[in-house]
Amino acid sequence: MSTALQFTAGGLLASDLAAESATTEHRPLIITLFAAFVVATLFITVWAGRQTKSAADFYAGGRQFTGFQNGLAISGDYMSAASFLGIAGAIALFGYDGFLYSIGFLVAWLVALLLVAEPLRNSGRFTMGDVLAYRMRQRPVRTAAGTSTIVVSIFYLLAQMAGAGVLVSLLLGITSDSGKVLIVALVGVLMILYVTIGGMKGTTWVQMVKAVLLIAGTLLITFLVLLKFNFNISDLLGTAAEKSGHGTAFLEPGLKYGATETSRLDFISLGIALVLGTAGLPHILIRFYTVPTAKAARKSVNWAIGIIGAFYLMTIALGFGAAAVVGPETITASNKAGNTAAPLLALHIGGTDSAGGAILLAVISAVAFATILAVVAGLTLASSSSFAHDIYANVIRRGQATEKEEVRAARWATVAIGVVSIGLGALARDLNVAGLVALAFAVAASANLPTILYSLFWKRFTTQGALWSIYGGLISSVVLVLFSPVVSGKPTSMFKDLDFYWFPLENPGLVSIPLGFLLGWLGSLLSKEKPDTGKYAELEVKSLTGTGAH
Amino acid sequence: MATDAPSPPHGDTDTNPAQPTTEQFVEMQKSAEFAELRHTYRSFAFPLTVAFIVWYLLYVLLSNYAGGFMGTQLFGNINVALVFGLAQFATTFLIAWLYSRHAAAQLDPRAEAIKARMEAEL
Numbered sequence: 220m221s222t223a224l225q226f227t228a229g230g231l232l233a234s235d236l237a238a239e240s241a242t243t244e245h246r247p248l249i250i251t252l253f254a255a256f257v258v259a260t261l262f263i264t265v266w267a268g269r270q271t272k273s274a275a276d277f278y279a280g281g282r283q284f285t286g287f288q289n290g291l292a293i294s295g296d297y298m299s300a301a302s303f304l305g306i307a308g309a310i311a312l313f314g315y316d317g318f319l320y321s322i323g324f325l326v327a328w329l330v331a332l333l334l335v336a337e338p339l340r341n342s343g344r345f346t347m348g349d350v351l352a353y354r355m356r357q358r359p360v361r362t363a364a365g366t367s368t369i370v371v372s373i374f375y376l377l378a379q380m381a382g383a384g385v386l387v388s389l390l391l392g393i394t395s396d397s398g399k400v401l402i403v404a405l406v407g408v409l410m411i412l413y414v415t416i417g418g419m420k421g422t423t424w425v426q427m428v429k430a431v432l433l434i435a436g437t438l439l440i441t442f443l444v445l446l447k448f449n450f451n452i453s454d455l456l457g458t459a460a461e462k463s464g465h466g467t468a469f470l471e472p473g474l475k476y477g478a479t480e481t482s483r484l485d486f487i488s489l490g491i492a493l494v495l496g497t498a499g500l501p502h503i504l505i506r507f508y509t510v511p512t513a514k515a516a517r518k519s520v521n522w523a524i525g526i527i528g529a530f531y532l533m534t535i536a537l538g539f540g541a542a543a544v545v546g547p548e549t550i551t552a553s554n555k556a557g558n559t560a561a562p563l564l565a566l567h568i569g570g571t572d573s574a575g576g577a578i579l580l581a582v583i584s585a586v587a588f589a590t591i592l593a594v595v596a597g598l599t600l601a602s603s604s605s606f607a608h609d610i611y612a613n614v615i616r617r618g619q620a621t622e623k624e625e626v627r628a629a630r631w632a633t634v635a636i637g638v639v640s641i642g643l644g645a646l647a648r649d650l651n652v653a654g655l656v657a658l659a660f661a662v663a664a665s666a667n668l669p670t671i672l673y674s675l676f677w678k679r680f681t682t683q684g685a686l687w688s689i690y691g692g693l694i695s696s697v698v699l700v701l702f703s704p705v706v707s708g709k710p711t712s713m714f715k716d717l718d719f720y721w722f723p724l725e726n727p728g729l730v731s732i733p734l735g736f737l738l739g740w741l742g743s744l745l746s747k748e749k750p751d752t753g754k755y756a757e758l759e760v761k762s763l764t765g766t767g768a769h
Numbered sequence: 770m771a772t773d774a775p776s777p778p779h780g781d782t783d784t785n786p787a788q789p790t791t792e793q794f795v796e797m798q799k800s801a802e803f804a805e806l807r808h809t810y811r812s813f814a815f816p817l818t819v820a821f822i823v824w825y826l827l828y829v830l831l832s833n834y835a836g837g838f839m840g841t842q843l844f845g846n847i848n849v850a851l852v853f854g855l856a857q858f859a860t861t862f863l864i865a866w867l868y869s870r871h872a873a874a875q876l877d878p879r880a881e882a883i884k885a886r887m888e889a890e891l
Contacts, residue, residue, distance in 0.1 A: 275783040282783070315850055319832070322857045326825050329864055333814045337872075453845030460846065471840035472832035472850055483833045490829035494822065513880075517872060524865045528858055622784070676811075753791040756798040763806055764880040766797075766887045767788040 248578065249390050252585035256432075257409065260425045260592070264413050267421035274622040275769075277418035277629065278345040278604050279508040282769070284423060286515040290522020293506050295426030297324075297497075297523065298433055298530055299375070299594040300382030300558075303587055305653025306531075307564070308557025310538020311550055314459070314469035316476050317538055319486070320653050321531035323493025328527065330498040330668075332520045337513035338675050338762035339504060344769045346601075347501045348609035351670050351689070354754040355682040358617070361609040363689040367666040368501040368605035370693060371659055372598045373640060375502070378655035379595045380406065380644025382587070385558040385652070390584045406595060407641035413596040414603065415630045422596045423509060429593035434530060436586035440561070440579075441533045443568045444540035459542035469542070485724045489657055492728030496660025499667030502601035513765050540564055555711070558652050562587065595640070603632035646713060657726055658700055665692030665731035669739045675762055680743050681750050687742030692735025699727035787891045797887060806879040813871050821864055828853055 271277050284292070302324065309317030343349035348364030380403050387402040388394055413421055448455040456470055463469040476486035497503060507516045541550060541560035545567045553559045565583035569576030607629035612620040620628070669688045673680040699722045700706065706713050708720040724730075743750070760766060789797075797803050831839055832850065839850035 273783065315832075315854075318851075318854055319829070322825075322828070322854055326821065326857055326861050329821050329861060330818065332865055333818050333868055451845075453847055456846040456851075467840065467842075467846070467848075470846060470848055470851070471836060473836045476833070477836060486833050487829055490826070494825055514877060517869060521865055521869055524861065528862060532855075532858060753795055756795040757791055759807075760794045760797050760803060760883070760887075763803075763810060764884045764887070766794075766884045767786055769783055769786055 246391065249581040249584055252581050253588055256585055256589050256592075260428065261412065263424045263428070264417035264421040267418065267424060268416040271418040271420055274345070274626055276420060277626045278505070278608065280419035280423050282509060282511050284509045286510060286518025287522050288423070288427060289506060289510050289515070289519035290526065291430045292423045292426040292509070293503065293519055293523040294526040294530070295428075295430035295433070295593050296502060296506060296597040297527060298430070298590065299656060300379050300587065300591045301653045301656035302530070302534070303433065303437075303590050304382050304385065304558045304561055305656065306534045307537040307541055307561040308550070308554070308559070309653050310534065311541035311545070311560040312547055312557040313475035314463060314465065314539075314542070315472050316474050316486075318535065319490060320493065320657070321534045323490055324497070325524070325528050325531050327494045327497035328520060328524045330495065331503070332517065332524070334675070335498040335504070335671060336507050336516045336520050339671075340507045340510070340513045340516040341765040341768045342758055342762040343508065345505070345508060345608045346605045347504045347667065347671070348605060351674055351685060352609075353758045354674060354680070354751050355685050358614045360682060360685050361613045363686055365605045365609035365614075367662075367689050367693045368609070369602045369636070370697065371499075371501060371663045371667070372602040373636075373643065374659035374662055375500075375656060376595060376598050376640040377643050377646075378652050378659065379591050379598070380640055381655060382558060382652045383591045384644065385554055386562070386584060386587050386591070389553060389559045389562060390580070403644040404641050406591060407637045407644075409592055410595040410599050411634055411637040413592070414600045414633045419509060419600060422600050425596055426593045429589045430526065432586050432589050434526065436583055437530060437533045437537065440540070440565055440568065440583065441536040444536045444544065444564070447544065447568065455536070455539055455543055459539040462546045463542050464547065481723045484729060485726060488661075488724050488726040488729035491732055492657055492661035492664055492726050495664035495668055495728075495732060499663035499671060500660070501605060501667070502597045505601050505604060513768075537561055537564060540568070544568055556652070599633055599636050599640075602636050603629045606632040654705070654725065658705065661726050661728040661731060662693065662696045664728060665696040665735040667692075669735040673739050673743070674758070678752070678755050679750050680739065681746040681748055683746040683748065684739045684743030688735050688739030691738035692731055695734050696727045696731035699724075699731060703727065787888065789887050789891060793887065793890070797883065802879075802883060806876065806883065809875050809879065813875075814868065817864060817868065821860065824860060825857065828857055
């Protein structure tokens with residue numbers, strides 16, 4: 220079935236291309252590489268699907284991955300279109316200010332390593348909600364955890380879909396809206412197939428393959444950029460600064476965020492959201508359940524920190540390289556938000572008139588496409604798992620659903636979430652992908668992280684505290700984004716022609732994260748219900764020792 | 770656990786791993802052995818977390834409010850801001866290594882001893 224669908228989608232893609240009639244030389248190569256990745260990953264998916272029988276297989280890949288494998292998959296899950304397309308673009312256009320993303324996205328892993336990964340692995344089973352609801356009244360807290368998982372994942376999905384639209388319009392010359400919708404739909408169909416058929420096992424392998432491709436592609440471009448500047452980084456930076464038209468200010472902080480007091484606050488808000496968001500991202504957290512022990516979870520984070528750190532170091536070469544070699548005019552002409560900087564760099568560094576440039580562009584684009592597919596699969600799995608395990612099995616069926624029914628619900632939820640994200644994908648295409656992902660980080664840090672930390676470490680935390688914190692963080696961050704310049708009132712907004720913004724910052728983290736923590740504390744103090752000390756003893760001993768862990 | 774249903778005392782599947790009773794967990798939580806494990810973990814992880822967050826915020830604030838200092842050129846076009854950014858990478862790798870070393874030497878043996886004893890009593 221999957222092959223038939225894939226061929227249909229491929230056929231549509233080709234016919235749409237023919238309709239565009241703009242067939243430059245490298246287009247067949249790009250499509251061949253895209254198709255090769257799609258066929259290979261679908262093959263993996265079907266293979267993994269055959270081994271997916273129990274709920275633990277579907278949700279957690281049978282918990283049989285090694286620390287290294289999971290570290291690679293975490294890297295594949297985490298280095299999204301935001302990292303590859305968004306950060307390269309942000310550095311290419313705003314210089315040093317774009318580099319904050321790389322630093323924040325990496326440092327954030329220490330929160331996951333020191334405070335979250337191991338306790339979560341020891342005390343949960345399939346979802347973030349397992350840990351959040353452990354000590355609490357199950358139904359209300361699981362409803363809250365499920366809601367926040369789905370909202371965070373959809374924000375993140377939106378960013379990936381925007382990245383897919385951008386890539387395709389650059390590569391395939393598809394500028395018509397119907398062409399872009401078709402591509403977003405293709406991505407949506409593929410992610411539904413990966414998750415419904417392959418479950419966590421298939422998704423994990425797709426993410427591992429993608430991580431290897433992304434690292435290899437980035438290494439290649441980094442090497443070529445450095446080679447062009449004789450491995451003289453100072454020279455690379457100097458040329459980038461000169462080409463940018465900003466001079467040395469391009470290499471200093473402040474170009475994007477230093478203009479006004481408000482934009483400085485926005486920088487702090489972004490910085491906090493980045494560093495506290497990672498350990499609250501459901502699609503990252505569920506990856507810790509795919510290894511057998513907490514020790515393996517620690518090893519996977521260490522591998523991830525190494526791989527992700529190496530990748531983010533290379534974003535310096537990608538971003539400044541794009542500014543130096545391609546130049547900001549060409550980049551902004553292609554995409555206002557800079558999302559095409561990395562593929563354009565590949566084209567220019569290989570030579571715009573030579574086969575080398577075309578081949579590099581094709582390779583890097585295929586890598587970016589693989590990146591998007593692997594991340595959307597992880598996000599879809601996280602949200603459908605949470606729907607099926609937290610909301611369907613534990614809230615609607617009150618824990619009476621069989622494993623089979625639960626997994627069936629997860630598969631249907633996957634289809635629904637796929638359809639929703641295809642629908643939303645078209646709305647966000649002119650926003651910087653990294654900026655969009657930063658919003659998902661802010662929501663995760665406001666709604667999820669406070670409850671995770673209080674649950675694990677604070678004995679007086681109560682159900683009311685958890686609910687206030689999750690809903691307070693979730694609602695405040697989403698409402699602030701809704702009334703921010705991201706959505707309306709500026710030329711760069713999602714709805715340019717409307718103006719209903721009153722919250723000045725693009726990232727809500729500065730307000731909503733402290734609010735999430737405050738509400739969790741206040742809700743617990745004002746709670747009439749006493750905390751369940753027996754359950755806390757279970758959670759604390761389990762989380763630190765792994766006694767009775769799944 | 771996913772459900773409120775009590776688990777069977779002996780089980781080896783993922784669905785129902787063998788669980789000590791709540792009383793056994795409470796007793797363990799109050800024990801000196803567990804208090805020592807908790808202290809060994811928290812006294813290392815908590816201050817280190819505060820330290821790297823402060824260090825990171827210092828970087829964010831300097832970027833924002835000390836543009837002149839951050840723009841100081843050190844070698845060629847390499848300025849303080851870039852070196853500061855790279856130092857964040859270096860400290861991240863260092864802290865990950867320090868924590869893992871501490872966990873392997875101090876936490877894992879204590880955690881495993883408690884787990885083995887509690888699961889042997891089932």
